[in-house]
Amino acid sequence: MDNNTGNNGGQRFHRISRQSLARLKLDPLLDENLDQWPHLNELVQCYRTDWVKDENKYGHYESIAPVSFQNQIFEGPDTDIETEMQLANSRRTKAEDTADDDIPSTSGRQFTEATSDSSLSHVSKHFGHSPLPAYEPAFDWENERSMIFGQRIQETPMAPYGRGLKISVKVLSLSFQAGLVEPFYGTICIYSKERREKLSEDFYFSVLPTDTQDAKISYEPHGIFYLDAPSASICLLIQLEKPATEEGGVTPSVYSRKEPVHLSEREKQKLQVWSRIMPYRQSFAWAIVPLFDNSVGGTSGGPASPSSPLAPSVSGSSSHDGVFEPVANITLDGKLGYSSGSSVVVEISNLNKVKESYTEDSLQDPKRKVHKPVRGVLRLEIEKHQTGHSDLENLSESGSMTNESVDPGDRIADSTLTKCPSNGSDHPQTSSSKWNIYDGKEISGNSSSGHGNPEMNADDFQAFDFRTTMRNEPFLQLFHCLYVYPLNVTLSRKRNLFMRVELRKDDADVRRQPLEAMYPREPGASLQKWAHTQVAVGARVACFHDEIKLSLSAIWTPLHHLLFTFFHIDLQTKLEAPKPVVIGYAALPLSTHAQLRSEISLPIMRELVPHYLQDIGKERLDYLEDGKNVFRLRMKLCSSLYPINERIRDFFLEYDRHTLRTSPPWGSELLEAINSLKNVDSTALLQFLHPILNMLLHLIGSGGETLQVAAFRAMVNILTRVQQESVDDAERNRFLVNYVDYAFDDFGGRQPPVYPGLSTVWGSLARSKAKGYRVGPVYDDVLAMAWFFLELIVKSMALEQTRLFYHSLPLGEDVPPMQLKEGVFRCIMQLYDCLLTEVHERCKKGSSLAKRLNSSLAFFCYDLLSIIEPRQVFELVSLYLDKFSGVCQSVLHECKLTFLQIVCDHDLFVEMPGRDPSDRNYLSSVLIQELFLTWDHDDLSQRSKAARMLVVILCKHEFDARYQKPEDKLYIAQLYFPLIGQILDEMPVFYNLNAVEKREVLIVILQIVRNLDETSLVKAWQQSIARTRLFFKLMEECLVLFEHRKPADGMLMGSSSRSPVTDGPSSPKYSDRLSPAINNYLSEASRQEVRTQGTPDNGYLWQRVNSQLSSPSQPYSLREALAQAQSSRIGASAQALRESLHPILRQKLELWEENLSAAVSLQVLEISEKFSMMAASHSIATDYGKLDCITAMFMSFFSRNQPLAFWKALFPVFYSVFDHHGATLMARENDRFLKQVAFHLLRLAVFRNESIRKRAVIGLQILVRSSFYYFMQTARLRVMLTITLSELMSDVQVTQMKSDGTLEESGEARRLRRSLEEMADEYKSTNLLRECGLPENALVASLERSAENRWSWSEVKYLSDNLILALDASLEHALLASVMTIDRYAAAESYYKLAMAFAPVPDLHIMWLLHLCDAHQEMQSWAEAAQCAVAVAGVVMQALVARNDGVWSKDHVTALRKICPMVSSEISSEASAAEVEGYGASKLTVDSAVKYLQLANKLFSQAELFHFCASILELVIPVYKSRRAYGQLAKCHTLLTNIYESILEQESSPIPFTDATYYRVGFYGERFGKLDKKEYVYREPRDVRLGDIMEKLSHIYESRMDGNHTLHIIPDSRQVKADELQPGVCYLQITAVDPVMEDEDLGSRRERIFSLSTGSVRARVFDRFLFDTPFTKNGKTQGGLEDQWKRRTVLETEGSFPALVNRLLVIKSESIEFSPVENAIGMIETRTAALRNELEEPRSSEGDQLPRLQSLQRILQGSVAVQVNSGVLSVCTAFLSGEPATRLRSQELQQLIAALLEFMAVCKRAIRVHFRLIGEEDQDFHTQLVNGFQSLTAELSHYIPAILSEL
16 A cells, blocks of 8 residues: 655645735845844744645545546336436437536536446456545545534635725726826725725825827726625725926916816816926815615625625715716626635716815815816725635645746636636726736845736735734734824915925934835835925915835835925926925934824924934924924824834844843843733734744744743643633634644744744743643643644744655655654654543543543644654554443543544554554554444434444545545455444444444445455354354345435434434435435525525625525425425425435435435345355355355345346356356255246346336246256246246236226236246347346356256246236236126136136145135126135045055045036146245145045035045045045035935936036127137026026127127027128127037937936936027028028037136037928937836835826827827828828838827827826816827827827
8 A cells, every 4th residue: 555645756846936915025124134133033034934834734635537427227126227328318419418517517626437437357357446435525635624523624814914805996087078188197095985095095096188088098007906795885096197287377277167178289288398397286076986885785705796896876975976887797606715706897977076175084074165066077996805815725726835926916826717808898907927026126035926916916915904003913914014094284374385204214314215115106116205285375384195105125224214305386387387496394313203103293404414313413494484383294004013012022022132142141130021922912912923933933942941931831822812811712723733843844844943942941831730740721721722832833843844854855756744753753743641531531521622622632633643653643642542442431522533533544543553563553453442332322322423423434535636546445345344343243232323423334344345355255254153144234224225215205304223312403314325424405595596596696786606505496495495404494304404405416316316326236246146155165164055145135136126236246156156056956945036037037127118128038047057957847837937927926926907898908917927938938048148247148047067068948938928928817817806706707807817827836726725615706606616625636636646645545546537527637746845944844734635535525515416425435444444534524424315315306206306407608799808709608606597698698799799799699599600690799699508418419300308317327428518509591580390401510618518618618519400391200219218208217205196196197198189289290291291292201101100100109108107196186187187098099090090009
């Protein structure tokens, strides 16, 4: 791991160069030779030397570019987002592509696509991105650090001048109605109306006449003014002056006349000539322009828009009525901190002309005369810049160790901001590339630099802000000048008076030249020897408002003085130009008056004599006006070299004497001076804070012990005061921070470093305290200010380290750590120890000081890590951890966590060595230990803090640009790896955390494991099976906790098991799954986005374009408000909060969550794959019998909502796992796993997304391949899949509503069918494999040794067909849902189909059979219900027989099959294969078989099919026999007795018994769907007549007709020709049919009488039916007997009745035709047979005469009664009379006659028998019968004469 701490090639310190504002040139003498004034030297060093900033102090962190997230696609069964997105992308035109850059990046920063691709290429071993970036998508290191208690906040270097607003003013033009001929001059300054004083020095400008009327200014600098804050009283004071007016010349009043006037040519010439010869000026006009509107006032907190010239409302300002036009409203999106200035052009047309000279005070005087307005306009360009803290940051970017300086005047040194056109001026501005320094010389080290910003030119005039000298803050730059304001001179007569001001060194020689000290008025000129005021024309009391600025020498003697010379000038041209005349002089010694702020009055001397300042000289002086003080003036001393405070001056003086050794060696005066610093007033103390601290440190570093202690105490005192008295309430006062961070440079190496001395003094004080001596209150102050001293010590060390190594270092290498000297290190150790004890003691008392001190000590270690030998830091850290070891009080524990948090924030903490050099990472192991302890701690808030810490540290590693090499990542992963071990050792600790904390821990675990190498990973799995299991339990937790739920199921807030107790209001929860930091990020983001409306900063013109979020429409802020309101109600849902987010943010949030979920799943998948590979080589500890870790993981994967990317990655792993571990996974033990996998594969096979569906097909094929490979066949897998398919059917919507309300097959069902077909599609297979990234031979199932491939496509096809059958059955069943209750037949059929489709799985088979049984019972179809029960019993029996279990044998099964032919043999072989967990043999017991047999028995008896009951009971009896259950046997036999009796009874009944009626139904019409053109035989209860069934069927099918179809019933039973039927009509044909006995002769022409065949008990099992249809061949529907043919139709059904359903399909239909004669013969023979049957039937006893008599009577009556003779007679008349008889063949004729004769004979016999049987009451009937017979015989004899002889 390279030790790269980010010291940019050894340049740890970064120099920030400084340049004084005033470009100050000190006394040339002093400039070189400051050594005689050490304090001055110190001061100048303090202001001049570059600041040194430690780049590493606040952590150095270069983040890698953020991961660019892709949308993750989470498909549901019915979505195909993937395709939609592809289509959408392909539709985007090129034009849109170019706008791609505008798409807001989801991570908050623009990202380039290229990065993601290149990053993928070198980490190809990972399946997906690391989960960490998605968990912490807005990871903000700064922000995370700022949460640490006592976190040091980096202060920006204090602006050397001016904070808040910066306003630049540029004069564009001046124009008058009269025209501009003479030059005009002016000053502009900032003026406060309230305080009636100037806030800044004057900025001078001049306007020179040109030939055009409206003068343009060739180049004028901007004047730059600084303001603290906008307020209504701040104005620009503009004063204009012009050459003094010539007496008798053109007066200035031409500029203010009302009527328009133009100067004549002569006047112009006069003015031009005069202005060339007159060098002196007089005042002309003034104006006050308020910069800020009243409305803004002081109310707005931040810098508001300067609204008077800089905003539309002008109403508030009374003093002028200008016209404003915004010229260029250019909005740059600059860095935050200063809004890019948009300039405003202001036209000032209310210039007030002045009549006479004036002082500034009189301007505001209400009594002053009203001046006329000037007819002219002054155009200014005013621009507002915000000087924020970032300016200096930008400044400092330009140089590090080199002295490349950036002009601070230029403030914004960021060249990116220069894209701004020159605002408002019509000609391009020229930016000068040299820095023009006022005194013409270039300050050394300033390279000419192009950093400038064309808006801000190097020549721009920075106006000194007078408030600098009054502020309570340290002086940061050298200024040392004096402003002189002459006010008035009162004389006894009128003069044209002006004065000259100069600075002289002494008064010895009057003729000697004054010093060059006056600042010139023209830009770029050098310092001058004197300066002139304006001319006060013709005034007795001359007033002046000039400001004269002069540079002072660094050291004054009492003789330095100002000399004023008064002149009078005649304003007429006589022979030559007017000459001034001296009137008098005034002198002012500096040393006495310079500090005075009040007015000074002086007398005026007539003449100067040598030594005029001294008293001796004064006697010889002659004064004007009798020596009165007639000259009033005011002065302002602005100096950062000369303290006004007496005590500070004393201290400086004593310091000089001590340093130069001029004072006596004991230095008691110095001690006094040091001690008296306590009493300096705070402003003065603050202003000279930096030099005073420097000098005290110098004394501490190099003085004797007494001095050291005194200086240290004074320093503590000063620091405490600064900390307490400044407005700043931060824990680290910003002035002190600025001092340590920037100003302190350890004397630039000119003196030995400070730290040894400082630590010795402090250490001895701390030791005295530890020994119990009284050290006074100062000790507490030392503790409070400890941070300051510790940071000083550190910086001093670091500077020494840099100096030691700086020159010897080769470029680009890091400074090696410095070994502290033994003595110093010991001293620091002792000091550290004492401070630790304080922390420990005070913490228990709960003092907040202790917590702060704790953080300071942590930062001390943090800082030392970059400087000294890490082993020395280790000593300190281990000292700390020994004191705070183990589980301790909550407060102490919190301190310890904070300490670790801070130290671990250092880049090098991972390299922290231990006592033993081989122990490289002492700290990380301690960290892991402590965090783990914390999770077990009772304090809930600390638990979450510990979890958070861990995530943040890992994020820091992960996103650090320097740790991106794989070996670095591996090293870090190995470092934290022990944490996983700890968690596995004590899982309850993990389980006790709440959900948020669990997520934090799991993300860390995933991150560690992701970067581990395999050998380390194996260690986690080698120890024991249980531990390996726990590891995968953690992985499952990952999948559970990070599963992507659609926002719709957003849980309520606070639904986590325990809400952590947090201090302060916790931020609203937008997301459950992302890091807690996201919630802050989002609330911040939404708050910012709301702030874009209506803030003052956003007033007219100053709009800053808010990046991405600014929405023009209002509602978001309302939403946000709503959200805040909701989140404040506890329990507001995360959902509501999310709704309230701005759409872009919401989109981001969802994107992050999706990616997090995807990354976690892929990571876990990757780990599982590694595990599977390791398990294959048996190198780890796991349960090889079941591989429960793998199975558990796969079950988790499949059961969660996963993204597309995951499914794509899953199947290659799935393949490899089955490839390696198929035998184990396919074994019986893993049935539950297999079943789940099968279920989920089928579930995925339903998906609309092709990518997922195809992969599911491959998954199924992989299962089939494993089945072939290990078992040679797929029977078991088939059972498995059938079971899961059945389960899936309850989940999947197989039907969908059509628009007309009917159901149709759903897309899901269609897709599932397609998937099942594809599974067996040999040709598509290779393409599929290729698409899914599997090898093309993936499905080859050949063993290593043999070449034979066990894979068989035909078997797969069979499997697939089976499943499709089951699918179709389920589908059909579902489609019937709406008609279930109406169409019971179809319902029963669908149950039946389901039962058959799921036959391979006995349980399912039985389940559907029982459903069917119930359905039949509801319809009262008892026989069918009984058949179902038998079928169920059959399944059980077969399974038992196959297992040789129980009492039955194959014969019994055969017997059962006779009752219910459906009990087939196929099922038995698979019953055993079907023992899947929860299914199979466990339920197949003898008892259950008996139960169903008994149910069948009950149902058959209800159906009165008693002979079936008998056979069933015969199967039950062996069971009871084998169990010797005699009671049951007795019951059985009783039942049997009853059954046989019932059978007897049925048979003896005179009315033959029918158990049912049968009808043939034909369906014709397309609305019947599958039934169209099919015929069925229905079995109906015996009481159902033809009319009933017609009604029933019409009712069922009418409901299915729509508007276009009608239902017709075909009234006869003739054959239907489908193509002759009308389209659009549906036909039903219903015909009663008779069952055909097994042995019946269907060719017989006799009519069938059912009772004839009931002679013996038979199983009533029918599969053939017939019906007869009469017809004629002549086309008439009805004819005589002689034309009447008969067609007999025989139908064969699929299966036999009673069946499991009420109707069976007709599979075969044959017909026989009978001619009319055969018909007639048949009819007669049928009657004969019936009678004979009745006579010959044997009767068991004589007792049952009665039933016989009745049936005999019935038959006889139908045969011979006179009225029914027609039957036999009509045959005779039809065939035997006349013409028909000739048509008959002789054979037919004989048959007919024979039949008739036999019939008559039998009748005769019957009548005789009847006579024997009757009693009295039947005598009449008998007589009738005899009469009938006789008359019949007589009738017949006509046709058959032989009849008489026969009878």
